[in-house]
Each structure stands twice: as C-alpha cells, then as structure tokens.
Amino acid sequence: MVSVPSDQRQAAALAPESVKILVAGGFGVGKTTMVASVSEIPPLSTEELLTEASDGIDDLAGIEGKTTTTVALDFGRITISPKLVMYLFGTPGQDRFWFMWDELARGAIGAIVLIDTRRLDASFAAIDFFERREIPFVVGINHFDGAEHRYEPEEIRTALAISPGIPIVPCDARKRDASKLILIRLIEHAMSRLPAQASA
Amino acid sequence: MTGDETQWFDEAAGPLVRPYAMTGGRTRPGAAWLDVATQVVTVPSASERLGLGPEHQAILDLCHRALSVAELASYVNVPLVVIKVLISDLMDRGDVVVRPPAQALQAPGRDLLQAVLDGVRAL
Ligand SMILES: Nc1nc2c(ncn2[C@@H]2O[C@H](COP(=O)(O)OP(=O)(O)OP(=O)(O)O)[C@@H](O)[C@H]2O)c(=O)[nH]1
Ligand SMILES: [Mg+2]
Numbered sequence: 001m002v003s004v005p006s007d008q009r010q011a012a013a014l015a016p017e018s019v020k021i022l023v024a025g026g027f028g029v030g031k032t033t034m035v036a037s038v039s040e041i042p043p044l045s046t047e048e049l050l051t052e053a054s055d056g057i058d059d060l061a062g063i064e065g066k067t068t069t070t071v072a073l074d075f076g077r078i079t080i081s082p083k084l085v086m087y088l089f090g091t092p093g094q095d096r097f098w099f100m101w102d103e104l105a106r107g108a109i110g111a112i113v114l115i116d117t118r119r120l121d122a123s124f125a126a127i128d129f130f131e132r133r134e135i136p137f138v139v140g141i142n143h144f145d146g147a148e149h150r151y152e153p154e155e156i157r158t159a160l161a162i163s164p165g166i167p168i169v170p171c172d173a174r175k176r177d178a179s180k181l182i183l184i185r186l187i188e189h190a191m192s193r194l195p196a197q198a199s200a
Numbered sequence: 201m202t203g204d205e206t207q208w209f210d211e212a213a214g215p216l217v218r219p220y221a222m223t224g225g226r227t228r229p230g231a232a233w234l235d236v237a238t239q240v241v242t243v244p245s246a247s248e249r250l251g252l253g254p255e256h257q258a259i260l261d262l263c264h265r266a267l268s269v270a271e272l273a274s275y276v277n278v279p280l281v282v283i284k285v286l287i288s289d290l291m292d293r294g295d296v297v298v299r300p301p302a303q304a305l306q307a308p309g310r311d312l313l314q315a316v317l318d319g320v321r322a323l
Contacts, residue, residue, distance in 0.1 A: 007245045008297050015239035015266040015299035019308055019316055038323070046273040048280045070279060075236075075270055080319030087237050087268060104236065107301045109308055109316065136307070180323055187317045194310055 016085045021186065022104055023090040024130070025114035026122025030142045030173035031090035032074045034114065037179040039076025039088060047072050048100060071100060101129060110136030110190045112182055114173060117147045120159055127160060136190040140171040140182045234284045236270040239299040255286050263296055 023031045035043045047070040071092060078086045089104050105111070113126045123139075130137040141156060151159075153168035162168065167185050171178040242263040249257060258276045267275070273283040290296040302312050 005243075005245075005294070007243050008294065011241040011243045012297045012299060014241045015297070017299070017302040017312070018237040018239055018268060019302055019312065020237045044271060044274040046270055046280055046283075049282070073236075073270070073280075075274075077268075077271070078320070078323065080316060084315055084319065085239075085266075085268075086316060086319070087270065089236065089270075107235065107237075107307065109313065180320060183320050184317065187313055187320065190307065191310060191313045191317070194313075 016079075016081075016083050019084070019086050020104070020108040021086065021088050021183065022101070022108055022111040023088055023114065024101070024111050024123075024126040024137075026116070026119065026124075026126065027092070029114040029116045029119075029123060031114060034112070034140075034173035034179050034182075035074055035076040035088045035090045037174060037176045038078065038183065040079060041077055043074045043076045043090075045072055045074045073100075073104075105130075105133065105135050108135065110138075110186050112140055112186055113137055114140045114142055114171075115156065115160075116142055116144055117149065117151050117156075118144055120156070124160060127162060131163065131166075136186065136193050138167040138169060138182060138186045138189055140169055140173070142171060142173055233300075234269050234287060234298065235301050236268065236280065237301040238269045239266040240269065240272060240287055240296050241266045241298075242296055243294060253286075255282075256290060259283075259286060259290060260295060266299075 023034050025031055032043055049070055074090045076088045078088070080086055091100060091104065111126075111130050113123055113130065115123045127137075127139065139156065139160075139162060141151060141153065143150060153170065156162070156168055157164075157166075167189055169182050169185055171182050173179060240259070240263050242260050249260070252260075255276050255278060259272055262272060262275055269280065269283060269287065272287070273280045276283060276286075278286070287296065287298065291298060302308055308316075
C-alpha cells in the first residue's frame with residue numbers, strides 16, 4: 001500500500017462532506033429563483049459542453065458551430081457546517097437535455113420539481129424522470145401572477161398523475177422561507193423512503 | 201458564431217479550439233468520475249508550478265479552501281468537462297486532493313440526511 005504524504009492528508013481533512021439537491025421543472029418555472037432565495041451566495045452558473053456525439057443529442061439543428069453547444073447550469077450553496085456543504089442545482093427543462101440529469105442525480109438527496117400552474121405540462125418530463133428512476137422528489141406549486149385558477153395540490157396530483165406518496169407543496173420560489181420549507185419536506189420525504197433502520 | 205451559447209469561446213478560434221488548447225485535446229478516464237459536488241483542496245506543498253497553465257494555477261489558488269468541481273468551473277469560467285480534466289491533471293501531480301460527495305453512487309444515508317435536515321431547519 002502506498003503511503004499518503006502528510007500534507008495530502010492535511011489537505012483532505014479540509015474537505016467537507018457534500019450533498020446535492022436538484023431543482024427541476026420546465027422552462028421558466030422558477031428554478032433559478034428558488035436556488036437564489038436559499039443560497040448563501042448569488043447563484044453561480046457554469047456550463048456543460050455538448051457535442052453531437054453526446055447521448056441522444058441529435059436535434060441541435062440551427063445551432064451554429066455544428067459540433068458543440070453548451071447547457072447552462074445554475075447552482076447555489078448552503079454551508080451547513082465546516083464539515084458539511086449542500087449544493088442546489090437547477091438546470092434547463094428542455095427535454096433534449098435530460099441526460100444531463102443522470103449525472104446530477106447520481107448520489108443526490110433528491111429533487112424539487114417546480115410547477116407553473118399556467119403551464120402544467122411543462123414540468124411533466126421532470127416528474128416522469130424522477131419517478132422512473134425512483135429518486136425522491138417533491139412537487140412545488142408556484143402560483144404565478146396571472147394564473148387564473150389556484151390549484152389545490154390534489155387537483156395537480158390528478159392532472160399530472162403524480163403518485164400518492166409524493167408530497168405536493170404550494171410555494172413561492174421568491175420567498176426564502178417557502179423555499180426552505182420545501183427543502184425540509186424533500187429531506188423528510190427522502191428519509192421516509194430509506195429502508196427500515198437496522199437495529200445496529 | 202454569435203449567441204450566448206458560444207460567447208465563452210475564443211472568437212477567432214471558434215468552438216472546441218480553446219478547450220482543446222487547455223486540455224491538450226485530452227479526455228481523461230480519471231476525470232469522468234469527478235462529480236459536480238466533489239470537493240477539491242490544494243495540497244499545501246504544491247509549489248513547483250512549472251508547466252502549469254493559467255487555469256491550473258487558478259485552481260490551485262482558489263482551492264486553499266475546499267471548493268466543488270462546479271464552483272471551480274464557474275470561477276475559472278470553463279465548461280465542466282474542461283475543469284474536470286484540469287483537476288485530474290493536478291491530482292496526478294499530487295497538487296490537489298479531492299473528496300467525492302458523501303455517497304457518490306447511492307443516495308445519502310439516515311445520519312447524513314438528519315444532519316442536513318437539522319442544518320436546513322436552522323437556516
Ligand atoms: N409569482 C411568482 N413568480 C415567480 C416565482 N418564481 C419565479 N417567478 C418569476 O418567474 C420568472 C422566471 O423565473 P426563473 O427563476 O428565471 O425560472 P427558471 O426556471 O430558472 O427559468 P429557465 O432557467 O429559463 O428555465 C422570473 O421573473 C421570476 O421572478 C413564484 O413562485 N411566483
Ligand atoms: Mg434558470
């Protein structure tokens with residue numbers, strides 16, 4: 001076995017544990033707004049470079065430069081303690097970028113899927129994605145100004161065929177407390193789905 | 201070659217050229233498992249910076265405190281795929297160490313979730 005130099009060990013001791021939560025949903029549903037409302041830093045953005053060879057990306061018609069395009073990814077950070085940091089990732093809702101969620105979702109606590117009640121179907125792909133992969137998620141209903149009808153959670157459940165166990169929470173992504181509450185609901189939901197605790 | 205999707209690129213060189221210049225056109229198997237939330241920290245003795253490009257240097261300067269792969273990509277202003285290769289170079293040199301997310305392959309366990317829950321409640 002190779003011994004690790006002590007300064008490497010020292011550096012490693014500085015690295016906190018990290019956890020991820022995804023903020024998903026269709027175009028313009030309030031993902032970045034929610035990340036911003038709870039993040040300790042203004043949301044950062046980065047991008048992933050896609051080539052035509054990337055999985056399933058064959059419909060980049062119209063993108064100049066032919067070989068590549070980029071997908072923007074917003075994220076925020078919540079330092080829970082010097083030993084634990086949480087990241088919130090929001091990414092575009094276009095169907096053609098869903099494969100990106102596979103990497104993002106790996107090892108994540110779960111996802112918050114936001115819904116704009118004026119365009120319910122915009123978030124259907126996200127719900128379907130997490131349901132299929134059995135990734136814990138909760139649904140947040142953003143009541144945008146101009147929405148004619150204030151949906152009750154059970155109406156949304158029926159309209160989008162959301163499974164009975166999935167929490168559906170009215171929220172306002174602009175409000176820190178509402179975003180905090182939905183994070184709490186998600187973590188509690190993820191805990192409720194853990195296998196029953198072994199007695200050890 | 202307009203539009204914000206491509207504004208990151210070297211205008212004269214066009215797409216692909218700049219990431220290739222920075223990474224030497226390499227893709228690295230070691231880079232693929234770096235998660236967006238993986239923590240990166242500079243090793244204190246990392247000193248000989250000969251042969252390192254400005255992006256490598258920027259990573260070493262930023263990581264005196266731990267930062268995630270995603271934060272580094274954002275601060276250094278390169279795509280994720282590029283930052284992963286650069287970090288992987290520095291790992292090979294022993295200049296940085298990384299800590300993958302708590303549960304790199306499966307969902308986090310009960311104790312960790314409880315710690316996160318307590319933390320979020322206390323925000
Ligand atoms: N009334 C209301 N408006 C909201 C809410 N959340 C977001 N908005 C507004 O909706 C607009 C779009 O919000 P964004 O956070 O940019 O949405 P997004 O999902 O990140 O959008 P894309 O990244 O483009 O898909 C902004 O003008 C927000 O201020 C909400 O809960 N209620
Ligand atoms: Mg956004």
